[in-house]
Amino acid sequence: MRLDPQKVQPGQALPEVSHTIDRIDLIRYAGASGDFNPIHWNDEVAKAVGLPGVIAHGMFSMGTATRVITAFAGDPGAIKRLRVRFSAMIQPGQTLTAKGEVTGVDGDRVTIRFWAEDEHGEKVVAKGEAELDLGPGGSGGAVPRPEAVRAMTMAAAGPPDESGDSGGAVPRPEGLQAGSTATAGPPDESGA
């Protein structure tokens, strides 16, 4: 059931989603998505490229984080835009918790910031932005985007290339150190 925009307030927190990652989740995601990069399922390969072991696909983390948005919107057709930045890796045995907050409401248009963090509070999925159109025609196609909504989104998220906040996404030169990278590899370069 699509969320009623009348019931949405700026600052409102979205119900959290939490998931402890099991290795089978990553194997299942590899099969479902077609991303068979071995760093997501083979410890030897992961260690050979400097990782502590297998790490989750970035898109597994985004997919899990997006559950806060789908659950809140009540209708996937209401989602007009999703954007995230990957800021740290997460491994099997760790718990990913996704959270969100309404940043703007303009008629039927709602903007949300969301993120997902590990059990230490480190952001794995950062700077998430979601735009919903909760109007009756929301799933029918492109709806003009009011400038006000755009402005609120930008204010919540900051400019895309702001260098100071993306440090987590830029790995240190030594390679793939804990906390330094996000991750998702090629679907077709398993040997790389």
Added chain:
Amino acid sequence: MPLNQSLVGKEYPPVVYEVGREKLREFAAAVGETDPVFHDEEAARAAGHADIVAAPTFPVVVSLQATAALHGDPELGLDYSRVVHGEQEFSYARPIVAGDRLLASSRVAAAEVKGRHELLTIETRVTTEGGDPVCTVRNVLLSRGTAPERDRQPQPREAAT
């Protein structure tokens, strides 16, 4: 090896993607989406959709097929062992549903130096076979340490230490 900046704007041939119900169910289960609209035709129709709906991040599956040619383009010079996923964005005209026959074509949207690294932005347009927009998928890949020496910018973090 630095990315070939002259390829910004290059488009790769479209691929056809046929959206199957079981694939959508499998993907929804893999990301933990339990809403019946992602799994059950009746529930999806009752909610006003033509068929089972794709989970919002499903277009990445379509885009992965479209970007295979780009990833493997020797002229671009992308070394996947150096790549990490930096950002991902989806803009939706409408949700993908089972039975859709989609066309997806990728292009090199940007290649820029950031410190010692390079950022490669890939944009994949997903449409119906008739050309109606469905979704635009944008991903930013970070190519570690491949910036050409002459273009390298000091990074604030490095400069401070």
